[in-house]
Amino acid sequence: MLQQLEELKSKALRELESIDNIKELDSWRVHYLGKKSSLTTILRGLATLSLNERKTVGARANQVKTNLEDSLGQKEQALREAQLAAGTEKEVIDISLPGRPLPIGRLHPITQTLNEIGDIFTSMGFQIVEGPDVEWDYYNFEALNIPKEHPARDTMSTSWVETNRGERPMLLRTHTTAVTARVIEGMEPPIRVIEPGKVYRYEASDATHVPMFHQIDGLAVDKGITMADLKGTLYEFARRFFGEERKVRFRCDYFPFVEPGVEMAIECLVCNGKGCRLCGNSGWIEILGAGMTHPQVLERGGIDPEVYQSFAFGIGIERLPMLRYGIDDVRLFFSSDLRFLRQF
Amino acid sequence: MKVPLKWLREYVDVTLPPVELAEKLTMAGIEAKGTQVIGGKWENIVVGQIVAINPHPNADRLRLPTIDLGTEQQTVVCGAPNLKIGDKIAFARVGTELIDGHTGQLMRLKSARIRGVESSGMVCSEKELGISDSHEGILVLPPEALVGTPLADYLGDVIFDLDITPNRPDCLCVIGIAQEVAALTAQSLHPPEVSYEEFPPPIEQQIAIEIADPDLCSRYCASLITGVKIAESPPWLQQRLLACGMRPINNIVDATNYVMLELGQPLHAFDYEKIKGKKIIVRRATNGEIIVSLDGVERTLSHDMLVIADAERAVALAGVMGGANSEVTDDTTAILLEAANFNPASIHYTSHQLALPSEASMRFERGIRPELTVPALKRATQLMMQLAGGQAARGVADVYPGKREPEPILLSADKVKQLLGVEFNLDQIVNILTSLGFTCQPAGSTSEVWVTAPYWRSDIQQAVDLIEEVARIIGYDKIPMTMLSEPLPQQNPEPVLSLKRKTRGILVGYGFQEVITYSLTSLEMLNKLTPEAHPLEPIPLRVANPMTADQEYLRTTLRANLLAVLTSNRRHEEGGIRLFELGKIYLPRPKDLPGEPEILCGLLSGARLEKSWQGDSGSLDFFDAKGVVEGLLNQSGVAASFKPSDDESFHPVKQAAIVVNNNRLGVIGELHPKVAEAFDIIEAVYLFEINVTDLLPFTIDHKMFQPIPRFPATVRDIALIVDTSVSHQQVMDIIKSFSLVNQVAIFDVYSGAQVPPGKKSLAYRISYQSPTHTLTDEEVNKVQQQILNKLSQQLGATLRT
Numbered sequence A: 001m002l003q004q005l006e007e008l009k010s011k012a013l014r015e016l017e018s019i020d021n022i023k024e025l026d027s028w029r030v031h032y033l034g035k036k037s038s039l040t041t042i043l044r045g046l047a048t049l050s051l052n053e054r055k056t057v058g059a060r061a062n063q064v065k066t067n068l069e070d071s072l073g074q075k076e077q078a079l080r081e082a083q084l085a086a087g088t089e090k091e092v093i094d095i096s097l098p099g100r101p102l103p104i105g106r107l108h109p110i111t112q113t114l115n116e117i118g119d120i121f122t123s124m125g126f127q128i129v130e131g132p133d134v135e136w137d138y139y140n141f142e143a144l145n146i147p148k149e150h151p152a153r154d155t156m157s158t159s160w161v162e163t164n165r166g167e168r169p170m171l172l173r174t175h176t177t178a179v180t181a182r183v184i185e186g187m188e189p190p191i192r193v194i195e196p197g198k199v200y201r202y203e204a205s206d207a208t209h210v211p212m213f214h215q216i217d218g219l220a221v222d223k224g225i226t227m228a229d230l231k232g233t234l235y236e237f238a239r240r241f242f243g244e245e246r247k248v249r250f251r252c253d254y255f256p257f258v259e260p261g262v263e264m265a266i267e268c269l270v271c272n273g274k275g276c277r278l279c280g281n282s283g284w285i286e287i288l289g290a291g292m293t294h295p296q297v298l299e300r301g302g303i304d305p306e307v308y309q310s311f312a313f314g315i316g317i318e319r320l321p322m323l324r325y326g327i328d329d330v331r332l333f334f335s336s337d338l339r340f341l342r343q344f
Numbered sequence B: 001m002k003v004p005l006k007w008l009r010e011y012v013d014v015t016l017p018p019v020e021l022a023e024k025l026t027m028a029g030i031e032a033k034g035t036q037v038i039g040g041k042w043e044n045i046v047v048g049q050i051v052a053i054n055p056h057p058n059a060d061r062l063r064l065p066t067i068d069l070g071t072e073q074q075t076v077v078c079g080a081p082n083l084k085i086g087d088k089i090a091f092a093r094v095g096t097e098l099i100d101g102h103t104g105q106l107m108r109l110k111s112a113r114i115r116g117v118e119s120s121g122m123v124c125s126e127k128e129l130g131i132s133d134s135h136e137g138i139l140v141l142p143p144e145a146l147v148g149t150p151l152a153d154y155l156g157d158v159i160f161d162l163d164i165t166p167n168r169p170d171c172l173c174v175i176g177i178a179q180e181v182a183a184l185t186a187q188s189l190h191p192p193e194v195s196y197e198e199f200p201p202p203i204e205q206q207i208a209i210e211i212a213d214p215d216l217c218s219r220y221c222a223s224l225i226t227g228v229k230i231a232e233s234p235p236w237l238q239q240r241l242l243a244c245g246m247r248p249i250n251n252i253v254d255a256t257n258y259v260m261l262e263l264g265q266p267l268h269a270f271d272y273e274k275i276k277g278k279k280i281i282v283r284r285a286t287n288g289e290i291i292v293s294l295d296g297v298e299r300t301l302s303h304d305m306l307v308i309a310d311a312e313r314a315v316a317l318a319g320v321m322g323g324a325n326s327e328v329t330d331d332t333t334a335i336l337l338e339a340a341n342f343n344p345a346s347i348h349y350t351s352h353q354l355a356l357p358s359e360a361s362m363r364f365e366r367g368i369r370p371e372l373t374v375p376a377l378k379r380a381t382q383l384m385m386q387l388a389g390g391q392a393a394r395g396v397a398d399v400y401p402g403k404r405e406p407e408p409i410l411l412s413a414d415k416v417k418q419l420l421g422v423e424f425n426l427d428q429i430v431n432i433l434t435s436l437g438f439t440c441q442p443a444g445s446t447s448e449v450w451v452t453a454p455y456w457r458s459d460i461q462q463a464v465d466l467i468e469e470v471a472r473i474i475g476y477d478k479i480p481m482t483m484l485s486e487p488l489p490q491q492n493p494e495p496v497l498s499l500k501r502k503t504r505g506i507l508v509g510y511g512f513q514e515v516i517t518y519s520l521t522s523l524e525m526l527n528k529l530t531p532e533a534h535p536l537e538p539i540p541l542r543v544a545n546p547m548t549a550d551q552e553y554l555r556t557t558l559r560a561n562l563l564a565v566l567t568s569n570r571r572h573e574e575g576g577i578r579l580f581e582l583g584k585i586y587l588p589r590p591k592d593l594p595g596e597p598e599i600l601c602g603l604l605s606g607a608r609l610e611k612s613w614q615g616d617s618g619s620l621d622f623f624d625a626k627g628v629v630e631g632l633l634n635q636s637g638v639a640a641s642f643k644p645s646d647d648e649s650f651h652p653v654k655q656a657a658i659v660v661n662n663n664r665l666g667v668i669g670e671l672h673p674k675v676a677e678a679f680d681i682i683e684a685v686y687l688f689e690i691n692v693t694d695l696l697p698f699t700i701d702h703k704m705f706q707p708i709p710r711f712p713a714t715v716r717d718i719a720l721i722v723d724t725s726v727s728h729q730q731v732m733d734i735i736k737s738f739s740l741v742n743q744v745a746i747f748d749v750y751s752g753a754q755v756p757p758g759k760k761s762l763a764y765r766i767s768y769q770s771p772t773h774t775l776t777d778e779e780v781n782k783v784q785q786q787i788l789n790k791l792s793q794q795l796g797a798t799l800r801t
């Protein structure tokens, strides 16, 4: 009986050795380890043997069974690995081929810039508000200390909207500060707003002028707001927009609706302050105008300047991506040329 | 405003190098756009004197002047026609960098043999020195120039080009800048001293002055100088005028311009003999009144304009330009000199109406103070007598209806701190203001002071104006940085803003490129959108002063601009184009600002996907456009239906209105071929348009959570045969009306050989589901039969077998 077992074992292992695919493994398993296999028969027949024989044959039969099962496992693993290795070779793909194309959309660089600035100021508690593009002369000029025949009007050539004789003069707003005038009139302090939008000038187009462009004005009104707060707020904006290293400068300037007035400039991005054509050899590039809101402007809008203090600022938008990306012609933004727009 | 450093130095000690001074002025609000150094490269040029002139042996046009340089004499070859023995000239030694008189290029002077004669050095023209473009002859220096001294000592200078803000007319003069420099560098100011002898009879007996319109003229002063001799001004004066960008004319006119540049008050010199009736009347012009201005142009005036008239006619446009009829000429012997103050708005109006900006009008329209008139008048009178001789009449005529006492302003150190956020003590504040010419008087408490602005400052009305003076002289760089520390105001964000941002994001995700186009367009462009080119509704708002014909009307649609964008990009783009713009259109409203709804307009055209090795994916079509709209609305939580539409811009049968709750919010469609043709488009174009402003209310409804189904769905496919006139929507509405139907999707549309003519086949996948239990086959069969019955009854549908 033992000898029979040995023969069975060596035959089974020999056959297993010669198998070279997984399907045949199964028939091998059925043949040698299945319910009807000789091994199973032997194990079932143990009961008919003497106690002594039962012990030796039983032990040996179980050893052989374990041995065959282990060998089967090893063989199966070896065959699977071999199969994978063989298959991979056939399944090789050219990974340098392009992926299936999807259409790619992009926001206009001006929208991207407006969003970026909007996010910076909203994180400082400013809320975004908008006003009309077509505006009354009052909000664009009169309310902001720029009466008729004021020289400041000369610096903002205005496109007027045709109205009938005797009607209120209507214009395309020349600055988003017009929204500031509306906010002062319409909102109760405390106020912290930014006002993005399109503005218009009566100007011929060239590389640095377009008849329509974008601005963001800002306004904060509360008890105890100071010029130091204005400086802190705008330097923080500059830090986040232009980076930690970019030097910023605050100098005195004039806008009729603020006092004191401020012009903020950053160190030139091209020459880093040494002076070049872009910055007119000054080393500085003007980024925005600002100041403490003029008491008359607050008063005209119904806010008591004895109680409340306020700062205001206005940022020209097109300039910022022009500086950041080195764009040399502002008209490109409105050319809608896909070769331009795809770059952002 | 151009300010020469040498001139500036007459009134203030300049202690800083020019570049640092320019920087300081800039920071304090007077922006130095540039500093031009004259004579920076003149170290090898000295003053010489011509002591002999000999002919050139080999050339008629050339001569050989001998120049005395103090230490030595040099003989050079020179072609200038104006050589004269005894003249002082600028002599350049070999090695000097000069501008070549012919080419305009910079060159280094070398010794040369010119027609056989050795020449080491050169007598220079103004062009060669870089002073002006004049190259007709050599520059002749004033006789007092010392032979042998460096030329830079005579002609070298630094010219500051300053940008003066409209609120500071007091800085439109050298003394005004000197005052700023004095305050910024802690120096004192030395104004010019004025005194001259006067001769009887008193001026009042020789001229009568009347201000008929005191609202437009607050003060009119005049002096009278008789026995003057008109001549050229001396070189030093001419040079200063030129350095400041003004052209010298004669000693009288130059004196008025000089004093204007020095003190900021415009002056005007009349030929006294030409003033009829020896009377000056300051009055409004009559409508249609005509005057020939100094430039020889005939001007027709209106009643809004102010003139200076004599007993008979207008003799000047007040504050803008003199009249030809009273002009100072070479024969003039008596000068009536005017220093007046005019209403800024009136001057602004007149100079703009007549398109006649002048140095005078520019100063008046910014609002200079009437107190300036007399000091300037006296200074100019003195200068004229220096330059042209003559005798001044006794006194000045002075009519001053607009006299106002200066009002002191109360300022406290607290107020300064409150506004600037940094503390300065009262002494500091008083020192700064005093250095700018303000007078400070003690007030009730030790922390307050009464401040009166100096007579030349017109921009100081209230305490904040004084605080700016303090801040800018101390320097804005001394102001600290703090973050807003007040509690955050309540935030009430406008929902349309987030809808716009979200919409843009969704479209970009769908592969659309955003564009921004001009709000202004032309009627021609808008009219292209209607195939019959009839007048557009509504008629767009027109700009009263259009810059160009293509930017004359405010757009009432975004479509035209997007189509133009497609056309222009097609010149270099072959593949599929997906564009959108989200912006305002402008809809006129009577006697009000226009409505400005936010419109989304999208455009699709060309290949659906980039040409790929994976094969062709076909061309974009109506259903790509509709898919975008459906996706967008779905993501915005809006249920829309699509109804037949009759928009003229679109193909008559390939368009659909986007309807939400019975409101037509937009349209999708294929562009009408005739419209495409008008835009030079030769391909199929699909547009969609949604009024985002009108859409907004439907996007902010609360969404309610629907529980996720606990029981499995049973999915069945059915194929129906219906008449071609039956729409998918009709079938869909019926299927969806059964409550156990959870989802329906159409997955095939077919008409052709397999179905009878006039019919089409529609195949649907229906998912049945119950929230309470797992559906049995019998239940599903029952519902499906009910659905088929209803489809058959209402639409004549049969099951396709």
Ligand SMILES: [Zn+2]
Binding pocket: A268, A269, A270, A271, A272, A273, A274, A275, A276, A277, A278, A279, A280, A281, A283, A284
């Ligand atoms: Zn630079």
